Amino acid sequence: METIEISSREKVEMIEVSKEVQQVIRRSGVETGIAVVFVAHTTAAITINENADPDVVRDMLKELSKIVPYEDDYRHAEGNSAAHINSSLVGASETLIIENAQPLLGTWQGIYLCEFDGPRRRKVHVQIVSA
Amino acid sequence: METIEISSREKVEMIEVSKEVQQVIRRSGVETGIAVVFVAHTTAAITINENADPDVVRDMLKELSKIVPYEDDYRHAEGNSAAHINSSLVGASETLIIENAQPLLGTWQGIYLCEFDGPRRRKVHVQIVSA
């Protein structure tokens, strides 16, 4: 297991971690298997989406803020309930397939850490299992 | 593989299963690997979120009921379409990383069974794979 440490800069942000995950896979020496990418926080998430046009990420974050409004008579005293809800909707992890010592991703797929309550220092754990 | 059986008491509810999952991992004897926590039902889900302030869960269930209204001219005759939709949005499983014979969770992360159409008797399967 390896841990990637990332400092977010914005309140809400998607930060691509594809290269970092690829490096962990390479260092593991595993040719064929899976990689679990897991964020150890309840106001962040991991997702896979397009990394070509930055407007995809922009549209996604804007739309999520409409689906889960930042203010909505929440009770949780820290005031970040929307971030917790987005964390469960997007999910705390992604499981990747490893083939030829690489993550098997489609042409446009990148791996993202979703920050929903930044800026904060975040830990992303990567566990590799050989097939 | 081990199966955790849980009886929900409410229509909509999040029940923490962190201890039960931890016990399955301990019994497996696996030190390093992954654990797949999978709910065998289409109106329930598994998620990871804060287990410190119960208002986080409360806010989440209330907001989900706004995002996916319980009544909305659904066709499915059983009348529980919202529960099916929430099941797909939150997801049927979570994959955890095992390190030192423990699930590698952040300080505030707990594992939850989400009941969206209770009360019912639910089965949560846990499969352990050594790394």
Add this chain to the structure above:
Amino acid sequence: METIEISSREKVEMIEVSKEVQQVIRRSGVETGIAVVFVAHTTAAITINENADPDVVRDMLKELSKIVPYEDDYRHAEGNSAAHINSSLVGASETLIIENAQPLLGTWQGIYLCEFDGPRRRKVHVQIVSA
């Protein structure tokens, strides 16, 4: 690893792939383990839901189109931002438990490829890991 190729016919559609995934598991010869079902596209997703009443799928797709409207002042020039958002909400993969050389699914659970921007030719990768 095996790849299932699927041609969608509609703009938005859920196509059951349970049999195809089951065949990949059978061919692998693995009795106990996990299967990662991963779609290699950013405007599609994999989910598990009821495969008995087709109205469940119908209600789900209709409701998702309300939660994430197809038009909403998105900036992404391709005009398929809603498909990208649904992809991250539903998720690019599902991890199944294998027991007795079969996916361990509940009575009503089927595995679906969700097409959010069809019709297109889609690739679904399946990786099997023995426990």
